[in-house]
Amino acid sequence: MSTDRRTRLDTPRETRRQIVRRPTVDADAFGVFAESFARYMGTAKFLLWMTAFVAAWIVWNVLAPADLRFDEFPFIFLTLMLSLQASYAAPLILLAQNRQEQRDKVVAEQDRQANARAHADMEFLAREVASLRMAVGEVATRDFLRSELRGLLGDIEELSRAEADGETSATPGDQDPRTGH
Numbered sequence: 083m084s085t086d087r088r089t090r091l092d093t094p095r096e097t098r099r100q101i102v103r104r105p106t107v108d109a110d111a112f113g114v115f116a117e118s119f120a121r122y123m124g125t126a127k128f129l130l131w132m133t134a135f136v137a138a139w140i141v142w143n144v145l146a147p148a149d150l151r152f153d154e155f156p157f158i159f160l161t162l163m164l165s166l167q168a169s170y171a172a173p174l175i176l177l178a179q180n181r182q183e184q185r186d187k188v189v190a191e192q193d194r195q196a197n198a199r200a201h202a203d204m205e206f207l208a209r210e211v212a213s214l215r216m217a218v219g220e221v222a223t224r225d226f227l228r229s230e231l232r233g234l235l236g237d238i239e240e241l242s243r244a245e246a247d248g249e250t251s252a253t254p255g256d257q258d259p260r261t262g263h
Contacts, residue, residue: 113181120178123171136160 122128139160143153153159 116174116177120175
């Protein structure tokens with residue numbers, strides 16, 4: 083058997099070594115940063131700081147002495163900075179939204195599974211309640227038992243009166259307790 087890895091078909095080829103190594107980025111850490119950045123950009127605090135920064139920029143470049151101004155009236159440098167900030171903010175916000183969407187999918191799947199389990203449990207309980215109703219239908223009720231006991235009590239009273247009167251023609255074993263005959 084050959085020891086050369088390239089001639090064997092059951093082992094993958096070795097990858098080439100890169101001359102310049104690409105930087106590795108921890109996607110989860112970067113995603114957490116993107117989410118925190120997007121959360122901060124959606125706050126009133128960020129809007130107030132950005133408004134104060136732009137207002138200070140404009141006030142400085144309008145009211146400062148001419149030799150200390152660094153961005154004249156069309157404020158091209160300010161526009162460039164705001165465009166640069168927006169060009170970085172948009173992908174970070176999209177990344178944060180994608181991560182939130184993935185979390186929402188996981189939560190939705192968990193909710194779906196929980197709903198399926200609850201539905202199965204409800205169906206089981208419905209079947210159990212139906213079987214209990216059927217079983218209860220076959221059970222003697224309290225009113226039925228009372229009427230039967232009253233009937234038996236009446237039969238016993240008749241037998242005891244008959245014995246007291248001296249009628250010995252009928253013995254208790256000869257009579258059906260339900261009908262009295």
